[in-house]
Amino acid sequence: MMQQGKRILLCLITLVMVIGFVPFGAFANETVSNNVVGVTAQQLILGDDLTMRFYVTVYDSHKENSKMNITVEGETVTHPISEMEPNGAGQYVFSVDLAAAQMTSEIKLNFISDNESVFEKTYTIKEYAIVILEGNYPIETKQMVIEMLNYGTKAQRYFKHNLEKQANDGFEMEESVVIPSDISSVTVSGDLEGIKYYGATLVFDARLAVRYYFYAPNGVDGYTFTANNTTYTACARDGLFYIEIPEINPQDLDKNVEITVTTGNTDDQLTVNYSPMHYISRMYYKDSASAELKSLILALYSYHKMAVLFTNTGDILDLMPVQPGDYNLGTDIPQL
Numbered sequence: 401m402m403q404q405g406k407r408i409l410l411c412l413i414t415l416v417m418v419i420g421f422v423p424f425g426a427f428a429n430e431t432v433s434n435n436v437v438g439v440t441a442q443q444l445i446l447g448d449d450l451t452m453r454f455y456v457t458v459y460d461s462h463k464e465n466s467k468m469n470i471t472v473e474g475e476t477v478t479h480p481i482s483e484m485e486p487n488g489a490g491q492y493v494f495s496v497d498l499a500a501a502q503m504t505s506e507i508k509l510n511f512i513s514d515n516e517s518v519f520e521k522t523y524t525i526k527e528y529a530i531v532i533l534e535g536n537y538p539i540e541t542k543q544m545v546i547e548m549l550n551y552g553t554k555a556q557r558y559f560k561h562n563l564e565k566q567a568n569d570g571f572e573m574e575e576s577v578v579i580p581s582d583i584s585s586v587t588v589s590g591d592l593e594g595i596k597y598y599g600a601t602l603v604f605d606a607r608l609a610v611r612y613y614f615y616a617p618n619g620v621d622g623y624t625f626t627a628n629n630t631t632y633t634a635c636a637r638d639g640l641f642y643i644e645i646p647e648i649n650p651q652d653l654d655k656n657v658e659i660t661v662t663t664g665n666t667d668d669q670l671t672v673n674y675s676p677m678h679y680i681s682r683m684y685y686k687d688s689a690s691a692e693l694k695s696l697i698l699a700l701y702s703y704h705k706m707a708v709l710f711t712n713t714g715d716i717l718d719l720m721p722v723q724p725g726d727y728n729l730g731t732d733i734p735q736l
Contacts (some may be wrong), residue, residue: 410564415616422720430728435646436457436573437456437457437458437511437518437519438456438457438458438512438718439454439455439456439464439509439521439571439693440457440491441454441455441491442454442455442523443455444525444529446548446648446728447647447649447650448607448608448609448648448649449496449497449498449499449606449607449608450498450499450503450525451496451498451502452495452496452498452500452507452523452525452528453493453494453495453496453715454493454494454495454496454509454523455493455513456468456490456491456493456494457490457491457492457493458481458486458492458511458532458586462481462511462513462518463481464482465509465514465515466480466481466482466511466512466513467479467480467481467511467512467514468481468492468494468510468512469508469510469511469512470496470507470508470509471507471508471510472496472498472502472505472506472508473502473505474643479494494509495598497606498525498609499555499604499605499606499607499656500552500555500604501549501552501555501558501561501562502525502526502552502562502662503524503525503526503529503548503549503553503555503558503564504525504526504552504562504567505525505562506522506523506524507522508520508522509521509522509523515689522708525567525703526549526552526565529549529567529571530543532545533545533546533571535605539708540709540710542676544706544707545698545700546568546571546573547573547660547703547706548703549567549571550567550568550572550575550699550702550703551696551700551702551703552567552568553566553567553568553569553699554588554695554696554699557692557695557696558604558692558693558695558696559604570661574704575699575701576702577698577701577702577705579680579681579684579685580677580681581681581685583675583677583678583680583681583682584675585678586600586672586673586674586676586678587672587673588670588672588673589670590665590668590670590671591670592623592661592662592666592668592669592670592671593666594616594617594623595614595615595616595620595661596615596616596726597613597614597615597670597672598613598615599612599613600612600672600674600679601613602676602679603644604696607646607648608648608649608650608653608676609644609645609646609647609648610644610645610648610657610674610676611642611644611645612642612643612659612674613637613642614634614640614661615639615640615642616641616642619641620634620641622660622664623661623663624662624663624664625643625659625660625661626659626662627643627658627659627660628645628657628659628662632659641663643659645657645659645673648676649707650700650703650704650707651704651707651708651710651711653676653677653680653700653701653704654675654677654704654708655674655675656673656674656675657673657674657675657676658671658672658673659671659672659674664679664687680697680700680701683697684697684701
């Protein structure tokens with residue numbers, strides 16, 4: 401299910417947009433002056449999180465003793481150029497992972513060469529989205545972007561993050577979807593001595609993930625946790641152990657995520673099947689859930705429905721290049 405790739409929404413400005421990865425977006429071409437350094441393209445990738453990619457041209461005179469500092473909300477990551485390899489086009493690619501609530505957070509790029517700043521600029525996902533929404537792009541692409549911004553705003557409100565700059569300002573929408581109330585429950589099969597399934601939840605943090613909780617009074621040494629042919633390490637929390645399965649793409653929120661627990665001492669296994677949609681439905685119709693949580697869940701479901709529609713069109717959309725110009729969190733959703 402999740403082996404199709406970590407992310408589904410590939411936002412890039414090329415001449416062709418291939419729907420299989422749900423791409424949309426725009427290249428942000430910038431003029432590279434003085435043969436120094438500059439961002440020649442931007443790319444936004446959406447999936448279980450958001451990733452901004454910056455394609456940077458670095459001329460030979462600035463490849464030695466140089467680095468790119470990328471700062472988001474006071475935290476800086478340094479990328480020494482000497483430790484990187486350029487892509488086939490000779491560009492250096494820098495990726496920045498962001499949460500949904502960070503669509504208006506500034507991403508500051510500062511290229512340092514011989515201890516001197518030769519390129520400095522800030523970007524945001526919101527500004528990138530405006531390029532698409534105000535450009536000559538298909539209506540389906542713009543609708544997908546608006547759903548993304550709406551989801552980002554509801555995440556900002558739920559996490560109370562950067563509320564003075566909300567993602568959908570100027571592009572507000574009302575969700576017209578109805579969340580189903582008859583989602584099938586979790587299925588558990590098999591049995592293993594010393595460990596029991598406790599519950600599951602959907603996690604909103606830097607990414608969307610499903611978290612499975614287990615009760616194992618004697619610990620989890622000797623147990624193997626597997627999902628999608630990947631083995632996961634259990635973490636302890638509040639007397640329980642949990643496994644977190646990331647890479648939950650928006651169009652896959654209605655798919656089951658299966659995890660198996662085995663031990664080398666027996667052929668028996670414990671299997672749990674859980675769909676994020678189960679959480680979405682239960683929490684949305686739960687009387688005790690907060691209004692902010694329900695609003696976030698409704699926006700996520702609307703985002704999901706648009707992603708499903710977008711990935712199932714089977715079309716190839718032609719995008720025209722644009723010149724966008726210059727553009728100067730860790731909380732769990734409550735467990736069921």
